[in-house]
Ligand code: HEC
């Protein structure tokens with residue numbers, strides 16, 4: 001073979017191996033690496049919950065998470081809606097507990113990394129969040145006095161090994177709560193300040209145990225992560241880990257022209273913040289204004305970071321202290337959901353407004369104006385092929 005034809009053969013091999021034209025620019029490679037699960041930092045310690053990383057607390061929390069006795073009617077637990085084999089959600093547009101709620105159950109993988117909880121962020125810690133469904137009449141519909149009695153009767157020993165002695169509950173009414181029925185409120189108001197404080201302490205500790213358990217719920221590795229790992233080492237991803245041309249186009253759009261990555265950023269594909277994306281309200285549900293109405297609620301929550309039940313000092317309360325409290329951008333703003341696993345758990349959005357990823361991507365492509373407040377999303381005018389490619393990419397985050 002002549003020198004020239006050897007060179008030609010080498011060139012042809014290089015083109016065949018895909019070396020001719022790099023698939024991703026250096027900037028794209030950097031963004032892709034920032035989205036890989038390997039970029040997820042270890043969970044920060046939660047100094048507001050000194051039991052957050054105590055294994056016995058997580059074990060008790062896991063028991064309570066699945067315990068239907070932790071409800072007003074004895075039939076509903078956290079896991080009724082947050083199903084362990086369904087990414088800790090329930091596939092419904094709006095969750096159903098003792099009653100039918102107005103919002104979709106949120107999946108829980110990696111949730112402990114967030115500063116705010118619920119679609120509107122009306123709680124500021126995982127442990128304060130857990131107390132809310134326990135007393136919500138549409139969810140577990142119980143009351144804190146009944147929960148304290150129940151813990152003492154059923155899990156007293158386990159509780160005391162973690163949290164120390166339970167208070168004397170002999171004079172605490174069977175049912176009482178500042179948030180309950182009129183009778184429960186009256187019973188609560190008739191209690192002494194010391195009794196109320198004792199019940200609230202047990203209630204907060206229930207939340208702290210459940211939060212310790214929830215910290216263990218981590219997002220699994222996906223095909224995207226294996227693809228990203230191979231790309232980072234400069235090796236062509238092989239076999240199943242290799243992306244099809246359609247998936248590559250979808251990924252490029254996601255981090256490029258479609259600018260999904262401005263909000264769905266980092267290894268969990270969320271900025272953990274709140275945005276109005278013009279998602280329409282659902283007919284027949286009560287008005288839902290998102291973040292703007294949650295500000296007052298988190299400020300008023302006695303279990304918030306400034307409250308008496310926080311462990312550690314107030315230096316942990318930066319998020320609450322510097323929370324944005326007003327502004328048109330909070331109207332109908334909702335927490336950016338993680339997109340990991342999303343492809344296999346329709347429906348989508350805060351009240352299950354869309355039943356498929358095709359509908360979600362069509363929504364972003366059109367970017368309708370918001371019924372209230374201002375949508376941050378601008379029309380993308382994606383072609384059929386491009387919309388399909390974005391959906392194909394999203395599927396790589398769920399396989
Ligand atoms: C009736 C169904 C139901 C039950 C029971 C329930 N949840 Fe939820 N969960 C939801 C819904 C719906 C949301 C979103 C509600 C909202 O934004 O107003 C949610 C939100 C959450 C969030 C916030 C996730 C995030 O990303 O911000 C956490 C954490 C959570 N639930 C944990 C729990 C725990 C712990 C329990 C038991 C103590 C529980 N849930 C009981 C339906 C339920």
Ligand code: HEC
Nearest residue numbers: 258259260263275279334335336337348349350360364376
């Ligand atoms: C301005 C921030 C922002 C941008 C840009 C954005 N999203 Fe979202 N995304 C959100 C928020 C906020 C929600 C929840 C909205 C709601 O429920 O009202 C959401 C919801 C979703 C959901 C539903 C997930 C679930 O569990 O319900 C998917 C899928 C999604 N986005 C994909 C995309 C894609 C694909 C793009 C790019 C075409 C994109 N997003 C651009 C903020 C954004």
